[in-house]
Amino acid sequence: MMPKLTITALSKTFGEGARAVTALQGVDLAIGDNEFLSLVGTSGCGKSTLLSIVAGLESHDQGEVLVDGVPVDGPGLDRGVVFQSYTLFPWLTAQQNVEFALREAGMRGKEAADAAADHLKLVGLDGFANAFPRELSGGMKQRVAIARALSYRPKMLLMDEPFGALDALTRHHMQELLTRIWEKHRLTVLFITHDVEEAVYMSDRVAVMSNRPGRIKEIIDIDLERPRHYDLVASPRFQQLHRAVLDSIRAESIEVAQLGTALA
Amino acid sequence: MPAKKSPSLFRLTASITRAQFVGISILVFALLLVVWWIATSAEWVRPLFLPSPPKVIARLGELAASGQLWQDASISIWRITVGFLISTAFALPIGVLIGCYKAWEAIVEPVVDFVRYMPVVAFVPLTILWTGTGDTQKYLIIWIGTFFQQVLLIMDNVKGVPWDFINLGRTLQMPERRILARIVLPSAMPGIWDSLRISLGWAWTWLVVAELVAATSGMGYRITTAQRFFQTDLIIGYILLLGCFGLATDQAMKALGRRMFRYMAPRG
Secondary structure, three states: OOOOEEEEEEEEEEOOHHHOEEEEEEEEEEEOOOOEEEEEOOOOOOHHHHHHHHHOOOOOOEEEEEEOOEEOOOOOOOEEEEOOOOOOOOOOOHHHHHHHHHHHOOOOHHHHHHHHHHHHHHOOOHHHOOOOHHHOOHHHHHHHHHHHHHHOOOOEEEEEOOOOOOOHHHHHHHHHHHHHHHHHHOOEEEEEOOOHHHHHHHOOEEEEEOOOOEOEEEEEEOOOOOOOOHHHHHOHHHHHHHHHHHHHHHHHHHHHHHHHHHHO | OOOOOOOOOOOOOOOOOHHHHHHHHHHHHHHHHHHHHHHHHOOOOOOOOOOOHHHHHHHHHHHHHHOHHHHHHHHHHHHHHHHHHHHHHHHHHHHHHHHHOHHHHHHHHHHHHHHHOOOHHHHHHHHHHHHOOOHHHHHHHHHHHHHHHHHHHHHHHHHOOOHHHHHHHHHOOOOHHHHHHHHHHHHHHHHHHHHHHHHHHHHHHHHHHHHHHOOOOOHHHHHHHHHHOOOHHHHHHHHHHHHHHHHHHHHHHHHHHHHHOHHHOOOO
């Protein structure tokens, strides 16, 4: 079966001449239809850059990004993005924020209002439709952002460390919520995180990125049964997979540390 | 800190109630008034230099009764309104433009920044040569004094719009202009309103500067003529009145802003 998203030999360099920084070099990655794939790596490895390129918000130098076999040319409604910063418009209520996206996607009137209400319900915020972002907690804001991204039915969801700014407890709630929604509705997801536990808990596969210049170093299959519950975190298999991903990332950071010593 | 100790008003980050705040503010005003009163009634200063509060109030009352006060004030208020609106009408589109587009910033910003540092007062003789001593010259001085500041403030307001807001618009495939109108502008609006409020305060200063130097009417003109007749009570009365006008417009814009951007403050 053709993958939903195919990335081949993707390279990206920022700047020019002596100050040029190669962020990505020869990235190959394929995500299947309705697959949940997490991309993990040390900070600055280029994982967010990769997501931006897939979203069409950033250009690339070489290689190809295909969605359903069609090359990506700029951003599009087929790829919904959830940013790390809460991108809710402060002048609109939760309901209006979701409706904003739906209207831009071409939906009108009552249809848009109903769809927005449905998706707020999906993330458990039906009681907060008329609240302004100022009145919502960080976790709630991000739930609205997820509802908004899901509302116009993109082919895939791109999530850039969406829970990175949340406290540990809220983050766990959000992971469970997203897992529950995903298991019920199934969607192709590219999820960026530096939280290994989060990646293992939610994903079908975890891709580990190397240090700059970033490329896909290893892909680890997460063969944990679904539906998943948080008790899973304590299971030996989870621990094993967690360890495997962590070791893979750590090998990278040790390399950096050694390089640092060598230079000193 | 022990719980029983009542927190001091003068502690870092200490908050006080609205009533306390207003009470303290009024107290300070009252105190200044009392000091002024005592200083004049005890004749520590000559009445010619500093007339007593009752004398100032009596003079203002006299001018109000004769209609002179209203005539002077209405002329000045008209001038600042027109001058400020013209300035804002120029600054708003240009500020937004250079806040959004780097190329436009390169064209406009260095020039504006340069002019901004030129002393406005030095333009007074030049503007009189250009346009005479009529109202146009007053508008021009207000414009020179506020426009260049406004442009830079508005540019910064627009630049403060989070990039991810714009990126979100792009992922929704919104055209650039639509992103500008439906995301950038509403997002920058509270900040822009605040910038306008601040620049209106400066506009009052430039208005009086223009009226002091060459005018045949307005509050600044009345102050200049009063100087000739040693009417310090009128001068001080008008200065206080100008302060009141400035404060009133500032508070009015603040209140209006709170109404327009109600979503910024959490509902009680």
